[in-house]
Amino acid sequence: MGGWIAELWDYVTVWVGLIMCNVDDCDWPELYREKHVLARKKHRCTECKGNILPKEPYKYVFGKWNGSVSVFKICLHCQVPQKWLEVECGGYLFGELYSEILEHAQEYRKMFLYRWCVEMKQRKNAAQAVG
Ligand SMILES: [Zn+2]
Ligand SMILES: [Zn+2]
Numbered sequence: 001m002g003g004w005i006a007e008l009w010d011y012v013t014v015w016v017g018l019i020m021c022n023v024d025d026c027d028w029p030e031l032y033r034e035k036h037v038l039a040r041k042k043h044r045c046t047e048c049k050g051n052i053l054p055k056e057p058y059k060y061v062f063g064k065w066n067g068s069v070s071v072f073k074i075c076l077h078c079q080v081p082q083k084w085l086e087v088e089c090g091g092y093l094f095g096e097l098y099s100e101i102l103e104h105a106q107e108y109r110k111m112f113l114y115r116w117c118v119e120m121k122q123r124k125n126a127a128q129a130v131g
Contacts (some may be wrong), residue, residue: 030065038057039053081113089125
């Protein structure tokens with residue numbers, strides 16, 4: 001992809017949710033793209049550290065913050081709490097999903113938020129058990 005399409009794409013995608021509750025702490029990306037893909041090999045989810053197995057769908061995120069490029073891979077399960085944060089709080093930070101959800105669980109006292117934390121831990125443990 002190049003030329004005006006790439007520029008338009010950047011323009012559209014750069015605004016996709018990366019704010020959090022604590023907006024002051026948030027770095028806006030200079031470049032942001034996300035796409036939904038099928039895993040061709042085994043990956044590790046950025047958020048839960050669980051396995052993304054071949055043929056499983058996941059979200060591939062490419063972004064540039066303060067001049068450095070980061071890539072995140074988000075498993076299907078973690079996309080749900082991410083979406084929740086996006087709707088509830090206007091965005092989320094990558095790599096902080098577990099602590100963010102835990103914080104909100106303590107604040108909101110909602111069972112489903114605690115359950116998400118437990119499930120993230122379980123996926124991490126399962127991935128470590130297999131190696
Ligand atoms: Zn995950
Ligand atoms: Zn919030």
